[in-house]
Amino acid sequence: MRKPDLAFTRRNILGFASGVTFVVGAGVIWRAKQRGVFGSPPNEAFAPWDLWNDPTLKGTPMALVAAGIVASSPHNTQPWALHVADDRIELLADTRRNLGAFDPYLREMHIGLGCAIEQMMLAAGPNGYAVTVAPEAGSLLALQDHTGIAKVATLQLTKLSAPTEADALYDAIPKRHTNRFPYDRAAGLPSSARTLIEDVSDEENVKLFLFDEGDARRRFDEAVVAATEEIVADAEMVEASQRWFRETTSEIVAHRDGLTYDAAGLSTFMTAAAKLVPVSAQTAHEAWLAQTRDRQLPTAPLTGFVAVRDRYDRAQALAAGRVWARMQLVAATLGFAMQPINQPIETVDREKQLGKEARSEARLVALTNAPGWLPTFAFRAGMPTVAAPESPRRSLKDVTS
Numbered sequence: 001m002r003k004p005d006l007a008f009t010r011r012n013i014l015g016f017a018s019g020v021t022f023v024v025g026a027g028v029i030w031r032a033k034q035r036g037v038f039g040s041p042p043n044e045a046f047a048p049w050d051l052w053n054d055p056t057l058k059g060t061p062m063a064l065v066a067a068g069i070v071a072s073s074p075h076n077t078q079p080w081a082l083h084v085a086d087d088r089i090e091l092l093a094d095t096r097r098n099l100g101a102f103d104p105y106l107r108e109m110h111i112g113l114g115c116a117i118e119q120m121m122l123a124a125g126p127n128g129y130a131v132t133v134a135p136e137a138g139s140l141l142a143l144q145d146h147t148g149i150a151k152v153a154t155l156q157l158t159k160l161s162a163p164t165e166a167d168a169l170y171d172a173i174p175k176r177h178t179n180r181f182p183y184d185r186a187a188g189l190p191s192s193a194r195t196l197i198e199d200v201s202d203e204e205n206v207k208l209f210l211f212d213e214g215d216a217r218r219r220f221d222e223a224v225v226a227a228t229e230e231i232v233a234d235a236e237m238v239e240a241s242q243r244w245f246r247e248t249t250s251e252i253v254a255h256r257d258g259l260t261y262d263a264a265g266l267s268t269f270m271t272a273a274a275k276l277v278p279v280s281a282q283t284a285h286e287a288w289l290a291q292t293r294d295r296q297l298p299t300a301p302l303t304g305f306v307a308v309r310d311r312y313d314r315a316q317a318l319a320a321g322r323v324w325a326r327m328q329l330v331a332a333t334l335g336f337a338m339q340p341i342n343q344p345i346e347t348v349d350r351e352k353q354l355g356k357e358a359r360s361e362a363r364l365v366a367l368t369n370a371p372g373w374l375p376t377f378a379f380r381a382g383m384p385t386v387a388a389p390e391s392p393r394r395s396l397k398d399v400t401s
């Protein structure tokens with residue numbers, strides 16, 4: 001008996017090829033969906049952005065907490081835990097949410113906690129509270145245990161007879177996002193921006209250093225690039241950073257923290273490619289170096305440092321964070337963009353941790369030329385070319401007790 005003809009006729013080949021194309025294409029689309037290539041899906045991970053003035057929280061201490069948890073934090077680690085009572089909020093550091101070799105002394109963690117304090121304080125008046133903050137004193141160097149909870153500050157609340165008028169910085173809370181996209185350097189900054197940034201810091205232990213053009217600015221950029229190169233060559237730092245990268249939609253939904261491709265400041269094409277094809281931590285961080293050197297620094301009309309008297313004083317780290325939070329909120333009210341660019345101080349910590357020659361500190365001293373002031377935070381500012389997206393946040397339930 002004659003078998004059915006399986007000869008490779010043109011028709012068969014075309015049919016087979018289109019079948020394969022369909023299967024591969026469907027696979028790619030399925031994978032792309034899994035990895036969130038088609039934009040960031042609306043999900044619970046972003047819901048806390050709507051809570052800062054939620055009517056059901058209005059006039060309660062929880063409204064302050066809701067404003068605090070959308071604050072900036074290093075690598076979006078959200079290192080906060082909050083004990084909430086009618087007359088006070090205790091802010092604790094969840095030191096397990098540390099950045100390892102990227103932040104060996106929890107200095108950046110404390111700056112992030114300072115950001116949360118500032119946003120809670122801005123929310124106090126409009127929710128009918130007067131607030132005083134009592135930070136825990138002491139040195140970060142004494143905080144050796146990075147596996148538990150450490151008290152950071154108490155916010156003492158007193159009921160006012162009526163809520164105060166909301167101010168512009170409070171209203172800017174949901175608009176504040178870290179913008180890692182290129183800026184429009186030619187557009188400069190709004191005329192009042194520089195003065196408003198400078199006025200933000202009335203803390204006696206915090207001072208700003210700003211750089212726009214000229215030799216000092218060139219050396220600022222060089223210091224950032226050199227530090228980024230050092231980090232990329234340090235496998236332990238790369239690994240520590242990568243641990244907080246959330247690559248897929250399901251990771252974002254599960255963790256509700258960390259860095260995402262959508263917020264990385266990449267072009268639309270690169271964002272889709274990065275989501276679709278996973279790359280190694282090393283490759284990702286080399287791309288970060290190129291982005292810092294070729295897109296972020298050259299497009300920023302203004303850069304700067306927040307400096308303190310003692311980089312490892314816990315209260316001064318919180319104060320620096322409060323200043324950074326206010327600066328970013330000023331930017332949000334005026335419509336300009338800001339991004340921390342902290343590599344030159346991260347390498348100071350790393351050299352200290354490894355007992356290496358303090359080359360990074362020497363770079364900073366040469367730049368600020370101000371004895372007694374130690375940069376603890378670096379940033380850039382400019383008019384945005386792309387609006388920065390929201391980053392995920394853990395829920396109120398997850399961070400309060």
Ligand SMILES: Cc1cc2nc3c(=O)[nH]c(=O)nc-3n(C[C@H](O)[C@H](O)[C@H](O)COP(=O)(O)O)c2cc1C
Pocket residue numbers: 070071072073074075076077107108109111112115176177178179180258259339340341342343389390391
């Ligand atoms: C202490 C500290 C250090 C940070 N360092 C950097 C940095 O070097 N580069 C960067 O792009 N973002 C940095 N960030 C921004 C955080 O990654 C960002 O706040 C977080 O991902 C949440 O995103 P959001 O600010 O848009 O809400 C830093 C934030 C803090 C508080």
